[in-house]
Amino acid sequence: MEVILGKLAGFCNGVRNAVEKTEELLKNRDKIYCLGELAHNKQVIKDLENDGLIIVDDLNEVPNNSEVIFRAHGVTKSVYQLAKEKNLTVYDYSCVRVIKLHEDVENMNNNGYYIFLFGDNNHPEVIGTKSFANSEEITVLKDLKEVDSAINNLKKSNLNKLYICAQTTFSLKKFDELVSIIEEKLEKNNNDDNIEIKINKSICEATEIRQMETENLAREVDFMVIIGGKNSSNTIKLYEISKKNCKRAIHIETKEELENVDFSKVSKVGVMAGASTPKKSINEVIEYLNKRSM
Numbered sequence: 001m002e003v004i005l006g007k008l009a010g011f012c013n014g015v016r017n018a019v020e021k022t023e024e025l026l027k028n029r030d031k032i033y034c035l036g037e038l039a040h041n042k043q044v045i046k047d048l049e050n051d052g053l054i055i056v057d058d059l060n061e062v063p064n065n066s067e068v069i070f071r072a073h074g075v076t077k078s079v080y081q082l083a084k085e086k087n088l089t090v091y092d093y094s095c096v097r098v099i100k101l102h103e104d105v106e107n108m109n110n111n112g113y114y115i116f117l118f119g120d121n122n123h124p125e126v127i128g129t130k131s132f133a134n135s136e137e138i139t140v141l142k143d144l145k146e147v148d149s150a151i152n153n154l155k156k157s158n159l160n161k162l163y164i165c166a167q168t169t170f171s172l173k174k175f176d177e178l179v180s181i182i183e184e185k186l187e188k189n190n191n192d193d194n195i196e197i198k199i200n201k202s203i204c205e206a207t208e209i210r211q212m213e214t215e216n217l218a219r220e221v222d223f224m225v226i227i228g229g230k231n232s233s234n235t236i237k238l239y240e241i242s243k244k245n246c247k248r249a250i251h252i253e254t255k256e257e258l259e260n261v262d263f264s265k266v267s268k269v270g271v272m273a274g275a276s277t278p279k280k281s282i283n284e285v286i287e288y289l290n291k292r293s294m
């Protein structure tokens with residue numbers, strides 16, 4: 001059995017930066033707080049917790065005057081404010097791309113643009129980004145079903161300029177589909193008052209390229225192994241792509257989950273991992289598969 005590892009398997013730059021800097025900090029202190037899980041991966045979190053990382057869901061749980069880490073997903077505007085009030089020392093490891101999106105949303109909204117943000121309303125990155133616009137002047141939407149109500153919200157706001165952007169991990173294909181439907185509907189509805197539209201494809205290419213590589217690899221092999229947290233949205237997406245393009249696919253967090261898998265009829269196995277999956281887990285799986293193929 002041939003084992004092929006995708007070139008882009010594992011940590012993206014944003015997550016790698018946050019994890020490596022946190023590991024550095026923990027070398028010379030007993031504990032440090034982190035708002036939310038640093039990476040959607042149980043193994044990574046367990047190792048960091050053993051070294052002193054304390055994960056909290058709410059900044060109010062962090063004692064005043066202590067140190068706190070903000071993860072790659074970014075945080076809301078009010079969290080920055082609360083950190084100031086509590087006199088916290090903040091290590092802000094929000095991904096540079098997420099910070100740029102916050103700045104763009106804030107600037108465009110200040111300049112009179114209504115914001116359409118494509119993404120998942122419950123995702124921490126979206127919750128953070130949303131907070132940088134006036135709540136009456138932004139709508140989060142993720143599929144065609146939500147386009148009409150988003151346009152209604154835009155009309156109600158009386159703004160005649162629209163800024164369209166997306167969660168950094170949003171699908172590029174879906175982005176283009178939604179934009180063309182919105183443009184079409186606005187053109188039809190508009191009559192006299194034309195709405196000026198500015199589009200920012202704020203999607204991180206790391207995500208797109210990894211998805212494309214997964215699709216190509218899945219077509220080439222007869223079994224795909226996707227490694228990553230079961231709660232990691234980008235890993236779930238890789239698994240969905242694999243199922244669509246390959247006869248067999250499995251989503252695992254650790255190599256132990258492969259023990260009962262029958263590889264007897266498999267000649268080529270492809271391995272891919274999500275953006276929060278550490279090298280250690282990937283290497284363990286590769287080693288295990290190589291052993292099974294002997």
Ligand code: SF4
Binds near residue numbers: 013073098206207
């Ligand atoms: S996927 Fe891209 S935008 Fe998101 S944290 Fe990673 S590098 Fe940053």
